[in-house]
Amino acid sequence: xxxxLREPLFKTTxxxxxxxxxxxxxxxxxxxxxxxxxxxxxxxxxxxxxxxxYEPADFAWVFSSGMxxxxxxxxxxxxxxxxxxxxxxxxxxxxxxFEEYLPSFGVSCTFTDVNDVDAxxxxxxxxxxxIYLEMPAPFTLTCPPLEQIKGLADxxxxxxxxxNSAGFGYExxxxxxxxxxxxxxxxxAGDSGILGGALLGCEGWKEPxxxxxxxxxxxxxxxxxxxxxxxxxxxxQRLEVIGSNVYQLQSMLSAHxxxxxxxYPRDINGKSVKMGGFVxxxxxxxxxxxxxxxxxxxLFQKGVFWGGSIPVVxxxxxxxxxxxxxxxxxxxxxxxxYVGMESPDRLYADIVSALGSL
Numbered sequence: 001x002x003x004x005l006r007e008p009l010f011k012t013t014x015x016x017x018x019x020x021x022x023x024x025x026x027x028x029x030x031x032x033x034x035x036x037x038x039x040x041x042x043x044x045x046x047x048x049x050x051x052x053x054y055e056p057a058d059f060a061w062v063f064s065s066g067m068x069x070x071x072x073x074x075x076x077x078x079x080x081x082x083x084x085x086x087x088x089x090x091x092x093x094x095x096x097x098f099e100e101y102l103p104s105f106g107v108s109c110t111f112t113d114v115n116d117v118d119a120x121x122x123x124x125x126x127x128x129x130x131i132y133l134e135m136p137a138p139f140t141l142t143c144p145p146l147e148q149i150k151g152l153a154d155x156x157x158x159x160x161x162x163x164n165s166a167g168f169g170y171e172x173x174x175x176x177x178x179x180x181x182x183x184x185x186x187x188x189a190g191d192s193g194i195l196g197g198a199l200l201g202c203e204g205w206k207e208p209x210x211x212x213x214x215x216x217x218x219x220x221x222x223x224x225x226x227x228x229x230x231x232x233x234x235x236x237q238r239l240e241v242i243g244s245n246v247y248q249l250q251s252m253l254s255a256h257x258x259x260x261x262x263x264y265p266r267d268i269n270g271k272s273v274k275m276g277g278f279v280x281x282x283x284x285x286x287x288x289x290x291x292x293x294x295x296x297x298x299l300f301q302k303g304v305f306w307g308g309s310i311p312v313v314x315x316x317x318x319x320x321x322x323x324x325x326x327x328x329x330x331x332x333x334x335x336x337x338y339v340g341m342e343s344p345d346r347l348y349a350d351i352v353s354a355l356g357s358l
Contacts, residue, residue: 007046009226013037038214043222047229048198051182054235055164057174057200061213062225066165066183067093068218069197073179074130076205076212077159080106082129087114087144089137089330091163092320098132114144117152124156134163135173136265139280139316139334143265143273146176159205167265169239170275178202179209184220186307187239190231194224238309241341242277248344249337250279258284258355263334277306280336287333289358290317296354299347300337309341 015034017023026033034040048060063069074097078084086098088111098109112123114133124131131153136143146162153160164173165183173180182188184196197220199209213219250264250272263280265273285293294302300313316325316334325332339347 007043007226007229010041010043010222013041013222037222038217038219041222041225043225043229044220047220047225050229050232051188051198051200054169055172055174055180055182055200057180058203059206059209060198060200061209062184062220063197063199063213064218064220065195066163066181066185066197067097068216069183069199070094070163070181071097072212072216072218073161073181073199073209074102074132075216076208077130077161077179078102078105078107079129081127082107083125083127084109084130084132085114085120085123085128085158086111086132087134087137088112089140089142089328090132090134091138094132094134094163095328114149115142117145117148120149121152124152124158128156128158130159130161132161132163133177135167135171136276136278138166139263139330139336141263141265141276141278141280143267143275146173150176166276166278169235170243174200174202179205183307184228185305187235187242188228188232189307190235190238191308191310192227192231194227194231196220196224196228238341242339243274245342245344245347246277246279246337246339247272247274249339249347252344252348253279253281253351256352256355260284277338277340278336279339280334282331282333283335283355285333285355285358287317287322290315290333290335292358293354294318294335296357297350298353299342299350306338306340311340311342311347312338314338 025031026035044062047062051060086109110123112119114120133144159178161179162173162177163181165186168182169187179201182198254262259281261282265275267273294315300311303312304314306312314336317332322332
């Protein structure tokens with residue numbers, strides 16, 4: 001029998017049964033029949049299989065957003081009285097989750113420099129249940145030493161969760177983590193504007209995460225999943241172009257005299273690695289000149305989105321107040337560029353032109 005060329009969309013959130021017994025078996029969990037989208041859907045499962053082809057794991061569950069995936073994962077992993085060691089530099093809303101919301105449920109956390117394995121080990125307490133990481137860090141783009149951290153976690157019988165949104169498709173993280181979070185709104189969605197997230201992980205966390213997703217309800221809609229399946233058909237090719245573009249751009253920028261420092265993902269030996277579409281810079285200009293520099297750029301859109309073909313510039317100073325950044329030990333003058341599919345030569349010329357107009 002022939003089959004459809006593309007994955008079909010089941011445009012429904014609910015399913016009906018032929019009999020009482022059939023319905024009872026599904027709702028009791030004795031059969032694999034679908035009944036409601038929060039508890040399973042063929043289009044969502046098709047997307048989850050695509051994700052597993054990029055990041056091998058025992059399971060993949062999709063969500064309505066990246067933050068829905070992260071928060072659901074944390075609620076599944078943590079209980080009252082637990083302690084979490086958190087990477088010092090992480091995505092702002094995730095930090096807010098650890099600082100403002102989880103303490104209300106009796107979960108404490110310690111922010112630490114996870115690149116210093118000795119300091120990380122000192123942060124682990126008898127109540128520590130989880131080490132939370134982001135790969136790479138959102139602005140300085142540092143890459144935590146995952147293999148060493150996983151060894152430390154195994155030593156103390158602690159779980160590891162990693163947000164790999166910026167490295168998804170470049171680095172496989174599941175060998176070093178019990179749970180991996182991904183924003184599907186970024187590389188997978190491309191320019192489609194779809195919002196979504198995913199958790200991939202080991203067998204031990206499959207049922208708790210599935211139950212938390214069903215209960216908390218942050219589920220992706222089937223039509224969004226169907227669009228993502230289509231978009232991901234070209235994701236490998238897009239990632240190759242994006243990775244090559246940013247690798248060339250960071251090399252060009254490193255030689256420019258007005259750049260104080262260039263941040264780009266590097267391995268534990270300091271060697272540049274092609275991972276993600278970001279390069280961050282610190283310029284030899286005052287904080288007062290940053291706004292003028294940003295406004296003089298012509299090829300970069302100003303915003304916080306990324307993952308598609310459009311180049312984007314995100315100055316830290318526009319994202320957070322100086323006193324907040326200083327409390328996080330981040331330099332206010334950092335400017336992050338996402339290159340997209342644009343020529344690195346044109347992007348470099350745009351940056352040089354904006355600097356020359358100051």
